[in-house]
Amino acid sequence: MAERISEKTIGRLSLYRRLLTDNVEPERRFVFSHELAALVGVTPSQVRRDLMVTGCYGNPSRGYRITEVVDAIGGIVDDSDRQNVALVGMGKLGGALVGYFRGRRPNLEIVAAFDVAAAKIGRVYSGVLCYHLDALSEVVAERGIHTGILAVPGGAAQAVADRMVSAGVLGIVNFAPAPLRVPETVYVETIDLAVALERAGFYGRQNAEAAGKAAG
Amino acid sequence: MAERISEKTIGRLSLYRRLLTDNVEPERRFVFSHELAALVGVTPSQVRRDLMVTGCYGNPSRGYRITEVVDAIGGIVDDSDRQNVALVGMGKLGGALVGYFRGRRPNLEIVAAFDVAAAKIGRVYSGVLCYHLDALSEVVAERGIHTGILAVPGGAAQAVADRMVSAGVLGIVNFAPAPLRVPETVYVETIDLAVALERAGFYGRQNAEAAGKAAG
DNA sequence: GGGTGTGAAGCCGTTCACAGCA
């Protein structure tokens, strides 16, 4: 539907919706772009530009109707039915992620977990049953899963990603510290914690130096 | 030191270094830009451009000397001594992150954890002692901490971030589903899992539709 | 021949600026 929407825009739309539903007093009917901008930490122009792709129109004296914006964003980012997600790698991180999402978001649910350790198979973690990785294709097909979370050690990541792809997963959020090679039709978002920390360290230090220089 | 380096470049440099140290046979001495590019999943031009900021020069017949590149990147992204990191919020996610980094990266270590739950104070998680949040300033000063990980619920995130900032933390990796408001001198990188999943769902679906249309 | 270093071009996302409107 419609033209290509950039990754950044999709990310911000997802945020707009969440903050509008979770962080705005429920009796509010309308928001101005500058209010939403302050909430999210972007410029008002940015908000208006993003909302253009939703087809919502604001009113100069009232702003944007919140329910309309929320629904329109849902029409873009949500699957027609709920988005069922599979998680592979029920280690500490996997367990934390399952617990984190447990009933948290209305349109998003981790419905199955997978591992290869015998001790974990058949156990239920935060309400999610852990299957053997060999059952991946079957469960993915049964449950209509299109999105997967990869939370295995770096060495196993590519092999597991390959299995996810052949099972029919189309979007992967990858927490393994390794770039993945997948077909063009599959979307991967790698979340690299070590990179994030090194970046935070670097810019923190750099800002401190700049501030020190300006002060001294 | 030198001109501004973009966030994307810093992130890639961090990745280059890690893959060069972890994913390349130790007897290799040199790499070509196209090899490193394939490893990381970027273009060779990108690699050469990034390496320019390190001051390393490659040789047309051999490529880049690996040790030289690794050291040069270290000179940019590493702190002069090891980067000590504090983690606030010893819930499931916090516990997983502590375990994840335990001895994993040579220049990066979570040296202290903080929470407010009495049951957690004084306990040791994966070798990391958990303090009460009230001790934050003291421990941050003592251990020379400049980087923090925020793994608390969204509602507490801003208040905890304020305390981290006033304790002297300069870079924050934020896992709470909430944008943070901090002074300009502090760097924040927010990792929003729900946004990542919604994006993976959206692009997965879109790619599938595009492929279906092309095929059908 | 094949790879590097880098100015120039291209592309894409953000911001500006302003007409239009409540």
Added chain:
DNA sequence: TGCTGTGAACGGCTTCACACCC
């Protein structure tokens, strides 16, 4: 008056293209 919608300008990152070198 103040906000929206949007063409146009801007800026930054990526890619191209090619001289230079081994």
